[in-house]
Amino acid sequence: MDSTFFLLKNVYNQLSSAILLKMWYTLKVEIKIKEEKMTKLREDIRNVAIIAHVDHGKTTLVDELLKQSHTLDERKELDERAMDSNDLEKERGITILAKNTAVAYNGTRINIMDTPGHADFGGEVERIMKMVDGVVLVVDAYEGTMPQTRFVLKKALEQNLTPIVVVNKIDKPSARPEEVVDEVLELFIELGADDDQLEFPVVYASAINGTSSLSDNPADQEHTMAPIFDTIIDHIPAPVDNSDEPLQFQVSLLDYNDFVGRIGIGRIFRGTVKVGDQVTLSKLDGTTKNFRVTKLFGFFGLERREIEEAKAGDLIAISGMEDIFVGETITPTDAVEPLPVLRIDEPTLQMTFLANNSPFAGREGKHVTSRKVEERLLAELQTDVSLRVDPTDSPDKWTVSGRGELHLSILIETMRREGYELQVSRPEVIIKEIDGVKCEPFERVQIDTPEEYQGSIIQALSERKGDMLDMQMVGNGQTRLIFLVPARGLIGFSTEFLSMTRGYGIMNHTFDQYLPVVAGEIGGRHRGALVSIDTGKATTYSIMRIEERGTIFVNPGTEVYEGMIVGENARENDLGVNITTAKQMTNVRSATKDQTAVIKTPRILTLEESLEFLDDDEYMEVTPESIRLRKQILNKAERDKANKRKKKAAEAE
Numbered sequence: 001m002d003s004t005f006f007l008l009k010n011v012y013n014q015l016s017s018a019i020l021l022k023m024w025y026t027l028k029v030e031i032k033i034k035e036e037k038m039t040k041l042r043e044d045i046r047n048v049a050i051i052a053h054v055d056h057g058k059t060t061l062v063d064e065l066l067k068q069s070h071t072l073d074e075r076k077e078l079d080e081r082a083m084d085s086n087d088l089e090k091e092r093g094i095t096i097l098a099k100n101t102a103v104a105y106n107g108t109r110i111n112i113m114d115t116p117g118h119a120d121f122g123g124e125v126e127r128i129m130k131m132v133d134g135v136v137l138v139v140d141a142y143e144g145t146m147p148q149t150r151f152v153l154k155k156a157l158e159q160n161l162t163p164i165v166v167v168n169k170i171d172k173p174s175a176r177p178e179e180v181v182d183e184v185l186e187l188f189i190e191l192g193a194d195d196d197q198l199e200f201p202v203v204y205a206s207a208i209n210g211t212s213s214l215s216d217n218p219a220d221q222e223h224t225m226a227p228i229f230d231t232i233i234d235h236i237p238a239p240v241d242n243s244d245e246p247l248q249f250q251v252s253l254l255d256y257n258d259f260v261g262r263i264g265i266g267r268i269f270r271g272t273v274k275v276g277d278q279v280t281l282s283k284l285d286g287t288t289k290n291f292r293v294t295k296l297f298g299f300f301g302l303e304r305r306e307i308e309e310a311k312a313g314d315l316i317a318i319s320g321m322e323d324i325f326v327g328e329t330i331t332p333t334d335a336v337e338p339l340p341v342l343r344i345d346e347p348t349l350q351m352t353f354l355a356n357n358s359p360f361a362g363r364e365g366k367h368v369t370s371r372k373v374e375e376r377l378l379a380e381l382q383t384d385v386s387l388r389v390d391p392t393d394s395p396d397k398w399t400v401s402g403r404g405e406l407h408l409s410i411l412i413e414t415m416r417r418e419g420y421e422l423q424v425s426r427p428e429v430i431i432k433e434i435d436g437v438k439c440e441p442f443e444r445v446q447i448d449t450p451e452e453y454q455g456s457i458i459q460a461l462s463e464r465k466g467d468m469l470d471m472q473m474v475g476n477g478q479t480r481l482i483f484l485v486p487a488r489g490l491i492g493f494s495t496e497f498l499s500m501t502r503g504y505g506i507m508n509h510t511f512d513q514y515l516p517v518v519a520g521e522i523g524g525r526h527r528g529a530l531v532s533i534d535t536g537k538a539t540t541y542s543i544m545r546i547e548e549r550g551t552i553f554v555n556p557g558t559e560v561y562e563g564m565i566v567g568e569n570a571r572e573n574d575l576g577v578n579i580t581t582a583k584q585m586t587n588v589r590s591a592t593k594d595q596t597a598v599i600k601t602p603r604i605l606t607l608e609e610s611l612e613f614l615d616d617d618e619y620m621e622v623t624p625e626s627i628r629l630r631k632q633i634l635n636k637a638e639r640d641k642a643n644k645r646k647k648k649a650a651e652a653e
Helices: 002-038 056-067 085-090 119-129 147-158 177-190 226-235 371-382 405-416 451-463 493-500 540-549 609-615 636-652
Strands: 045-052 099-105 108-114 134-140 162-168 202-206 211-213 249-257 261-270 272-274 276-280 286-290 293-302 303-307 309-311 317-319 329-332 347-354 388-391 396-404 422-424 430-435 435-451 467-475 478-488 506-516 527-531 550-554 564-571 575-577 617-620 627-631
Touching: 045 056, 045 119, 045 147, 045 226, 056 099, 056 134, 056 162, 056 226, 099 261, 108 202, 108 226, 119 249, 119 575, 134 147, 134 177, 134 226, 147 162, 147 435, 147 506, 162 226, 177 636, 202 226, 211 226, 226 575, 249 317, 249 388, 293 309, 371 388, 371 396, 371 405, 396 405, 405 422, 405 609, 405 617, 405 627, 435 451, 451 478, 451 493, 493 609, 527 627, 540 550, 540 564, 540 575, 564 575, 609 617, 609 627
Parallel strands: 045 108, 045 134, 099 293, 134 162, 162 202, 527 575
Antiparallel strands: 099 108, 202 211, 249 261, 249 329, 261 317, 272 309, 276 286, 276 329, 293 303, 293 317, 347 396, 347 422, 388 396, 422 617, 430 435, 435 478, 435 506, 467 478, 527 564, 550 564, 564 627, 617 627
């Protein structure tokens, strides 16, 4: 009797639980449906960012979307890489600064943000993620997921954005679309994507040919971008239309116009703004400033046009406040509710910038004083949120910190082209103390190389304290190697890597995490420098006499000064050389009179190669016309004394 009673009681409890669970689920669904009905959406707009690894074709894809949407006047010819407006971007074939444009398709305006693919410009990527509701991840059909793909995708997933995957370059003979999609899925899982994000749609395309398809068969490619447009409209959420609420606009990008001054570019998260409105700017330091909106700009194709009004969901540009910075919020004066400040990854690399004080200072540049250099560096801070500029004990020196070598080298090259003269020291990593432990940045390195070079690469990175995480064959005799390497171990490694693989290797790396400092010296230059001991012009006669000592960096006729580095020594120590001596003329006829002096072609270093070559006691001198390497102490006798003092101090420790 008792057992029957307890059995009936258990059945009753289980039925009650099931009924309650069903009632709760039904109620939850009804609430969700009501919420969706109550939430107004702007179905006429989609805000999307295109993110990818360097050179996977996203800028070309945007160009093709512009063409096929007929957004541009057909009489205007669209330049190749139209979204890359910066000279350095077009020369290097990479995107450095985030760009925004808009295309119209079947009554819907699609705002497109073309973002940098390199981790050094991650500050740009993170800000764009706050402006959009979804992302188009462009992946090469052969190369697949790369280190920077991880970086930008992680930023998108952290913002809970809806992803679409475009497998580009499907026309490549070596394309492997199925494997690449599997790699992307594995990467999504590894980066913690939720269930909805894992259900990403895939479009296969060849941006350069203007074709796309939902099929991974290259033969099914259609001469249209319609599958991409339709997928964006069907899957990327429309922005919420809360235009009747108080204004909230956050500045994500900055621009400058000679006529209207500084311009803040960003998204209206709620509310409406009109030209002439009195608004409040909430500053990063917590203070507020009131101003009147003088102009509003909307985006149409590649153009920025004046508009009178904008509302929630729009990406616009606002002018009227000169003192405006990235991350600040514009609200009504009677409803000041600033949005959370944008979090930006901290710099990992730093170097010293100083005014040019070499014997040739002031010869080639327009801006040569320390005041001019400082003003330019501080001006860069207004638009580059990933950069740091700190004063030092010396009034003509500054510590400049950035996200990597490329980030800082782009700044140096930009200043050089603008007519500045400056000097910079060797890059060094930024050490942080975490929970009482000194930690340094580590980079995740991915290398694709022919099999015959993998042994020497593994050995070289092991010597630089790198740990190999994975090794896999990717076909065609290629091996993919994944390493975790201290960032300081990669300084100066690029040139060695290219030489080691005879130019066939491809290396990509991005910041991974901070880990405890690895003891001992890592990397660095193993050979000394050939240093000029005189001032004058390099002669063929002198170069011919000293080129057996190492590799020469200058051509005959190049002006040099005492302490300037003119080559790399074949041995570990520095060697002083006289490169300005001319051949003595005599009246005696020589048996070798008719012989012509033949010298090897000098190795002319690029800006990046010069940075890699630098040692701790050297500077790179940069002017609009020249890039020179020099010792920090120019005089040899004084340099020798300083080295002795340094050696004694090291022994005392």
